[in-house]
Amino acid sequence: MSQLGDLYQELILDHSKRPRNFGPLPEANRTAEGFNRLCGDRVTIRVELEGDLVRAVRFEGSGCAISTASASLLTEAVKGKTRKQAEALFRRFHQLVTGHGEVAADAPPLGKLAVFSGVSEYPARVKCASLAWHTLHSALAAAPTAEPVSTE
Numbered sequence: 001m002s003q004l005g006d007l008y009q010e011l012i013l014d015h016s017k018r019p020r021n022f023g024p025l026p027e028a029n030r031t032a033e034g035f036n037r038l039c040g041d042r043v044t045i046r047v048e049l050e051g052d053l054v055r056a057v058r059f060e061g062s063g064c065a066i067s068t069a070s071a072s073l074l075t076e077a078v079k080g081k082t083r084k085q086a087e088a089l090f091r092r093f094h095q096l097v098t099g100h101g102e103v104a105a106d107a108p109p110l111g112k113l114a115v116f117s118g119v120s121e122y123p124a125r126v127k128c129a130s131l132a133w134h135t136l137h138s139a140l141a142a143a144p145t146a147e148p149v150s151t152e
């Protein structure tokens with residue numbers, strides 16, 4: 001646990017215990033589900049896309065502290081962004097947690113997402129941290145759902 005100390009920073013713990021934007025999103029017109037076999041993390045990302053703008057994004061699921069905190073911080077980070085900006089943030093985040101790739105000169109600032117920088121030292125945790133982002137990527141690429149997703 002002490003070895004993982006750097007990972008479990010206060011912000012990650014806070015977001016894993018009290019995830020933001022957790023729950024259904026009746027107005028959603030993009031949805032994707034993600035599953036991380038390695039750890040058992042499950043996440044469903046729902047996006048209300050208006051034109052090219054992410055008006056709202058919420059998630060549901062269950063998983064480890066890292067995956068839950070990552071999904072929670074994702075929802076705060078991409079709300080109000082364009083699809084292109086969200087994808088650019090996804091690429092930047094992926095570079096952060098994998099420790100691979102060149103950071104583009106015009107890459108967006110990470111803000112709070114920088115708390116996941118320690119993850120690159122723990123390969124098993126990379127999938128936990130990036131699951132929600134891959135799922136968002138799928139949701140944004142998905143065909144629009146004809147009907148808003150029902151929670152009934």
Ligand code: ZN
Nearest residue numbers: 039041064128
């Ligand atoms: Zn996990």
